[in-house]
Amino acid sequence: MAAPQIGESLRIFVTEIRKTKFRKDEELDELRVFINPKIIETSSKQSKDWEGCGSVAESGLFAKVARPESISVEAINESGEKFSLKAKSLLARVIQHEMDHLDGVLFIDKADLATAMSRNEYLKFKEQALKKF
Numbered sequence: 001m002a003a004p005q006i007g008e009s010l011r012i013f014v015t016e017i018r019k020t021k022f023r024k025d026e027e028l029d030e031l032r033v034f035i036n037p038k039i040i041e042t043s044s045k046q047s048k049d050w051e052g053c054g055s056v057a058e059s060g061l062f063a064k065v066a067r068p069e070s071i072s073v074e075a076i077n078e079s080g081e082k083f084s085l086k087a088k089s090l091l092a093r094v095i096q097h098e099m100d101h102l103d104g105v106l107f108i109d110k111a112d113l114a115t116a117m118s119r120n121e122y123l124k125f126k127e128q129a130l131k132k133f
């Protein structure tokens with residue numbers, strides 16, 4: 001969730017990757033605060049995976065977006081301390097998605113619209129993927 005999503009023109013976002021039945025334990029991540037974040041490095045390797053967004057919730061749209069697989073980011077935390085973080089896979093994706101919000105970019109601007117589906121279709125799709133294992 002990024003500040004511009006709640007009408008605040010600040011370069012701040014928070015991330016937290018909570019447990020769902022679709023997520024692996026190693027993907028989960030604590031609550032983090034990013035103030036004035038800067039992505040200082042991105043991998044040349046890209047990955048393409050599903051995204052949805054609280055700001056596109058009305059249509060409940062999910063679609064695949066290609067992004068660098070891993071990144072390094074620098075920011076200030078809630079205690080005013082500068083930190084840097086290397087992130088990969090889901091956390092890297094979430095951080096890049098939130099960074100885009102600070103620049104007024106929504107994931108649908110970058111998504112492969114051929115993969116777009118509604119929330120219900122997406123949940124069905126994920127349920128089926130679970131059954132395969």
Ligand SMILES: [Zn+2]
Pocket residue numbers: 052053054055097098101
């Ligand atoms: Zn979003």
